[in-house]
Amino acid sequence: KQEVTQIPAALSVPEGENLVLNCSFTDSAIYNLQWFRQDPGKGLTSLLLIQSSQREQTSGRLNASLDKSSGRSTLYIAASQPGDSATYLCAVRPRLGGAQKLVFGQGTRLTINP
């Protein structure tokens, strides 16, 4: 059974710092991995999607990497801003199990202090 773990559970940094969020998964048989952002009481916004054949994806100040063999992904946020404060979730789409179900980590709650 696929399990996804995110470390740390919470992170607080001063504005302007670069930071890394970590995600690990137990089964390397995945189609893809996604990083999402969730604001309090809101739904999810997709940030980056990395296919299993890819190593990284970039969007603006965000860069996500994927090392499928070791079961790890990182989300790098450059020059953090207070507006980046949110919970960040990673999710994998397993190859087994059918459909397009996603398995989520528990998220990292990020606070950027002005």
Added chain:
Amino acid sequence: GAVVSQHPSWVICKSGTSVKIECRSLDFQATTMFWYRQFPKQSLMLMATSNEGSKATYEQGVEKDKFLINHASLTLSTLTVTSAHPEDSSFYICSANSGLAGSDTQYFGPGTRLTVL
């Protein structure tokens, strides 16, 4: 971009009543919709996969008679929580996928906060 809406955004009901939550894909046809539940400060847990015109597939441990799912059209799926109890209070989120070849992205709705008194 693709938009998924949910209605209502929040609902408070008495124990024993039933509550229906709608999930709509506004600008695309969704062959598959997913229903998730999220408890406070926890991650999303998939409850069921809903395919248009067929019965939903429920995850292990989810009572299909309690959480009724109907996917009657390519733009609408509904989740009915029957005989709701306080332990059903949670944040329910749906997502939708267009089913088009090469399209892996799931688009998430804004969620529905259910509080059962």
